[in-house]
Amino acid sequence: MDKLLITGGRPLEGEVRVSGAKNAALPIMCTALLTEDPLKLTNVPALMDLRTMAKLLAQMGVEVGTQSDCGIELRARAVTNPEAPYELVKTMRASVLVLGPLLARCGQARVSLPGGCAIGARPVDQHIKGLQAMGATISIEHGFMNARAERLRGARIAMEVVTVTGTEQLMMAAALAEGTTVLENAAREPEVVDLARCLRMMGAKIEGAGSDLIRIEGVGSLAGAEHRVMPDRIETGTFLAAAAAAGGRIRLTGAAPDTLAATLGKLREAGARIQTGDSTIEIEMAGRPAAVSVTTAPYPGFATDMQAQFMALAAIADGAAQITETIFENRFMHALELQRLGADIAIHGNTAVVTGVERLQGAKVMATDLRASASLVIAGLVAQGRTLIDRIYHLDRGYDALERKLGALGARIERVH
Numbered sequence: 455m456d457k458l459l460i461t462g463g464r465p466l467e468g469e470v471r472v473s474g475a476k477n478a479a480l481p482i483m484c485t486a487l488l489t490e491d492p493l494k495l496t497n498v499p500a501l502m503d504l505r506t507m508a509k510l511l512a513q514m515g516v517e518v519g520t521q522s523d524c525g526i527e528l529r530a531r532a533v534t535n536p537e538a539p540y541e542l543v544k545t546m547r548a549s550v551l552v553l554g555p556l557l558a559r560c561g562q563a564r565v566s567l568p569g570g571c572a573i574g575a576r577p578v579d580q581h582i583k584g585l586q587a588m589g590a591t592i593s594i595e596h597g598f599m600n601a602r603a604e605r606l607r608g609a610r611i612a613m614e615v616v617t618v619t620g621t622e623q624l625m626m627a628a629a630l631a632e633g634t635t636v637l638e639n640a641a642r643e644p645e646v647v648d649l650a651r652c653l654r655m656m657g658a659k660i661e662g663a664g665s666d667l668i669r670i671e672g673v674g675s676l677a678g679a680e681h682r683v684m685p686d687r688i689e690t691g692t693f694l695a696a697a698a699a700a701g702g703r704i705r706l707t708g709a710a711p712d713t714l715a716a717t718l719g720k721l722r723e724a725g726a727r728i729q730t731g732d733s734t735i736e737i738e739m740a741g742r743p744a745a746v747s748v749t750t751a752p753y754p755g756f757a758t759d760m761q762a763q764f765m766a767l768a769a770i771a772d773g774a775a776q777i778t779e780t781i782f783e784n785r786f787m788h789a790l791e792l793q794r795l796g797a798d799i800a801i802h803g804n805t806a807v808v809t810g811v812e813r814l815q816g817a818k819v820m821a822t823d824l825r826a827s828a829s830l831v832i833a834g835l836v837a838q839g840r841t842l843i844d845r846i847y848h849l850d851r852g853y854d855a856l857e858r859k860l861g862a863l864g865a866r867i868e869r870v871h
């Protein structure tokens with residue numbers, strides 16, 4: 455099994471290009487189920503999760519082709535098998551996003567329940583309640599959601615929690631429903647906005663994406679479209695946090711600085727000098743970062759997907775920082791691994807108090823989930839000596855060529871078998 459070997463202590467210098475966003479590409483690929491026409495996507499990152507989604511769609515009868523410029527073409531002339539098996543859903547929760555589109559297109563779906571996950575319980579009750587409000591009958595049998603609907607009907611749905619994929623699920627289903635759907639307390643994440651942009655290109659009538667009230671007027675059919683996936687704001691933030699921790703000066707291109715306000719604000723608070731252009735971000739960090747506290751919240755708050763990376767930054771910061779996680783109940787697994795590298799972290803419920811130390815020391819550590827892996831990479835870059843990170847398949851799910859990009863910035867990092 456692959457591992458990452460990092461020799462720490464070098465500042466980062468140079469330029470890298472940000473990839474397309476995993477969490478935008480995943481729901482957008484599912485929109486292929488809503489039309490018989492081809493959906494052409496560009497800026498699709500080369501990631502395991504997207505290969506899993508392509509496999510899932512192919513199993514349903516979707517033709518999947520790859521093109522140049524990180525392109526992919528999906529065409530669902532017919533959906534022959536409206537089912538998402540446990541084997542795929544258990545490896546990637548976002549597989550549940552096919553439920554709404556399948557119901558809208560085929561009037562039926564059989565999708566495995568995702569179950570638990572390393573970062574918390576992660577139920578899908580809001581997805582189910584929303585689709586039921588639109589007229590679907592959903593029963594849970596043998597671990598599967600069995601869903602049926604003659605034709606989905608528009609409804610006013612007040613979501614009880616802010617859920618990103620829940621909002622995306624209902625938006626896709628509502629696009630082909632009869633009548634108007636209003637989603638209250640909708641997620642405002644940029645990935646929701648990107649999905650709405652793609653759906654509109656396909657002919658959907660959607661207003662308000664990016665606010666907490668989204669209005670979708672259902673249409674009879676959708677057509678194919680060409681869409682460029684938005685830049686990955688979490689990959690961007692991860693590189694910025696790495697530069698803030700390791701020091702140096704890097705420039706990111708192909709980015710979307712306007713989707714990163716909370717992260718950029720916190721990095722500036724840590725002492726980084728940051729300049730943004732339309733699609734570029736430059737960060738310069740000299741000396742030890744100041745300790746900054748963060749509390750995760752739905753967008754436009756500080757992203758839970760950046761929490762682990764900021765814990766690594768806090769580990770070597772000057773002073774003590776409080777890191778509070780409000781989205782997932784079990785997203786501190788990286789704290790124990792960071793402690794193996796010499797970090798001083800005390801956990802009290804959903805808050806971690808991190809007292810910065812001057813130096814971390816390289817050690818063998820284990821990745822537990824995607825963003826936890828990223829925090830260990832950042833810690834490895836600043837630790838004295840060698841850090842060996844095991845279970846990096848988590849990293850491959852969500853970071854496109856991370857070690858190659860960090861290597862281009864001067865980091866001593868290699869994949870070993």
Ligand code: EPU
Pocket residue numbers: 477480547548574575576577578579580581582615616617618619620758759781782783824825852
């Ligand atoms: N929740 C419910 N019921 C539901 C849905 C969610 O109670 O029906 C709760 C969850 O348990 C959680 C909170 O609502 O406590 C927010 O979860 P959300 O549904 O927003 O998470 P998600 O849509 O499953 C997406 C990203 C995650 C990211 C979260 C939060 C994708 C494919 N995944 O997950 O990304 O952490 O939003 O921003 O978009 C990652 O990329 O590493 C990752 C985990």
